[in-house]
Amino acid sequence: MHADLNRRLVAEALGTGLLVTTVVGSGIMAERLTGDVALALLGNTLPTGAILFVLITLLGPISGAHFNPAVTVVMGLQRVLPWRVAGLYVGAQIIGAVAGTAVAHLMFEAPVLVLGDQVRTGAAQWLSEGIATFGLLLTILIGVRHKPAAIPALVACYIVAAYWFTASTSFANPAVAIARAFTDSFSGIRPIDVPAFVAAQLAGAILALAVSQWLLSKERTA
Template sequence: MLRALGGEFLGSALLCAVVIGSGIAGASLSPDDVGLQLFENAFATALGLGVLIVVLAPVSGAHFNPVVTLVDAALHGARPIAVATYLPVQIAGCIAGALLANAMFGLPTEWGTNDRVSGPHLLAEVVATAGLVLVIFALVRSGRSHLAAPAVGAYIGAAYFFTSSTSFANPAITVGRAFSDTFAGIAPVAVLPFIGAQLIGGVLGWLVVRLLYPHPMPAVE
């Protein structure tokens, strides 16, 4: 269990550092082009997420996301103690990753000031999170979990652009991003509404997975 928790902490920390750090770099390298900033942020996040899944999946399952952990428990009967320990570790890892990103770019750790709450943004978080759950567990339950790293990375990279919220899709990342007043940051007042939307998206994604993939299939070699 300690090994798995260490993997979740490390993966969550590095993922949040990638998200925030690439946002800071994008804003610095392309100060007059928000579209290019978003592309740089999305590209780095998609690649980094894929690599982290490949490296840490054998250690902890590479959830890095409380919604993924909860849906996995609902679908596959993980022990409640495992869920109860994963969630705070993921959140702590994301906070540590935010602090690391700020430090790497020589910026102070400050609360985010970007209030992202709006009806369209919250709807986008529902869609982004439901889609992420569908991608992950469609692969797992159809015996193609070896494709999760490229598929999840590609989905998140695309969702940066096809959702108005830029697809946080992760309550732990949402908390972490509140600790950085930068391109990828979020105001603390927006954190709970975003998490609420993500949990709704997780439930919808779980329902779709149960409908489309009612029974796990053998792994495909």
């Protein structure tokens, strides 16, 4: 990463904002175009995977393209980022994410911010978020070691898959969960359900760090 801190923070806010604009905007569009829930989910999934590929490719060289506090926390634990910088990254991501929801609403002539009403709670949802974030971080941590140039495609493909194999449709991102609490559209979540999602996501991320370190550690010589 060669950019100064201000540019890195703007890249994180911009990238997270565009990601959330895509998630919320495509959810609104899908909801308006079809009453078929499966088709609406597909209409939400494909744009999300596509924009992730674009954003990581373009902004990765500037900020590392975290766009996700769970990723940033893991980078802090690995000492890739100083904790002061990690805190600023997380702040930029959350601000960008909420702004992304507002932009999506404005494009579709909806109230700028409105509390979500989609019920997303219970053990199955929390397990889903833990697994979704675990898989995402494992993809990033192992991918960076073995195929760094493939990270944009790996992350995009993983998220597309995780939309469909998790009961929660794979938020896998605390900033996105917070931002989606401000939309009552297809992609929304009740604010009261957000803290448990965030806890599950961070737990999944930390578990992924431990597992990846074990998988990538050198074998001891006899």
